[in-house]
Amino acid sequence: MSVQLAIKSIGFIINTIKFVATVRDLLADDAGKTIVLQSDFEHVIRAQNAKFFVTIKVSELEGIRNQFYDATLPTVTNSNNITSAELQPNGALGQLFILLSGHIDIVKRGLDSLVGVFKAHGKDLQIDDLVYSQFLLIRLYGLLLHMHSTYATLHRIQVGASSLDDPRLSYDTRTIIHYINSIQSALPWLNEYTWQRRSDTIGPLKMEYHPGGLLTPPTREWTxxxxxxxxxxTDPAYSLLVLPNRYQEKSQAQGDATRNRHTTKVKERYKAVASGYVQQLMKDLGSLLAAMQTRLQKQ
Incomplete structure (x- = not known):
């Protein structure tokens, strides 16, 4: 599933956090079709040097994602005029509300574990695995935001607040700010680390001396x-390969210029595959953070 579509869905999710008016708004442009985890997980797990990922609770996170989009969210959005009484522990939706809160905690802990693994063992991953790891984090953070948006909306109903600006909901607002800060710390770091790894594969310019022979003069090449x-x-759409990948020039100046052009092409490719999406998400999250800080001041 295209990461571009996932980013679009997360944009809708961010808007629901800012402006949700009814439970139907929580559908967020049918985000369940784009916030998918398994394909990215499988790619990272298959990586030769990433066996430690087997210990991550893949099935648990996937199960939570499936339950949210297959059961929890449809139940909420198809309900008419949910009341505070229905969200109390003994109410018709009480267990759903409690389960949703618990699942949010599990997803957040899973995210924290993944980020910790990337920081501790990123060097053991191939560059392509790091790209897919970014996609995985993007989708998981999207899932977390969508689940929290749903929880916060239900919590507003439970406490009888007329709006999300109610002081009784300040903890929910602080929680979403915490999530935003976590995303803004983890994703740009992984994105930059991946670029550093990719740029390191572009070797230095070297001079090769050819002594020549009886009838040929000595020559120098810069390669x-x-x-x-x-x-x-790796899906070719997500490959960071730029061809040709070996160059030789007749002067150092030409070699430097060619290497700089190649590096620029590689960076443009990386932006098209991954970093452009991370930049868009950071822009959207910056807007959400400002809105949440304004909300917190009102509370």
Whole structure:
């Protein structure tokens, strides 16, 4: 599933956090079709040097995602005029409300664990695995935001607040600010780390001396090689390969210019595949953070 569509859905989710008016708004442009986890998880798990990912509770996170989009969210959005009494522990939706809160905590802990693994063991991952890891975090953070938006809306109804600006909901607002801060810390770090790893595969400019022979003069060439190669399991749409990946020039100045052009092309490719989406998400989250800080001041 395209990460571009996931980013679009997260944009709708962010709008629901800002402006949700009815429970139907929580559908967020049918985000359940784009906030999918399994394909990205499977790619990282298949990576030769990422066996430690097997210990992550993949099935648990996927199960929570499925329950939210298959059961919890449809139940909420198809309900008419949910009342505070229905959200009390003994109410018709009481157990759903409690379960949703618990699942949010599990997803957040899973995210924290993943980020910790990336920071501790990122060097053991291939570059392509790091790209897919960004997609995985984007979707997981999207799921977390969508679940919290649903919880906050139900909590407003439960306490009888007329709006999300009610002081009794300040903890929900502080929680979403905490989530935003976590995303703004983790994703740009992983995005930059991935770029550093990719740029390191572009070798330095080297001078090669050819002594010549009886009838040929000695010559010098300036060469460099880009050693990046895609993993067999990588979708070509997400490959960071830029060809040609080996160059030779007749002067150092030409070699430097060619290497700079190649580096620029690689960076443009990386932006198209991954970093552009992270930048868009950070922009959207910056807007959400400002809205939440304004809401907190009112509370």
């Amino acid at each position: 460099f090689t880009d050693t990046y190669s895609s993993l067999p399991s």
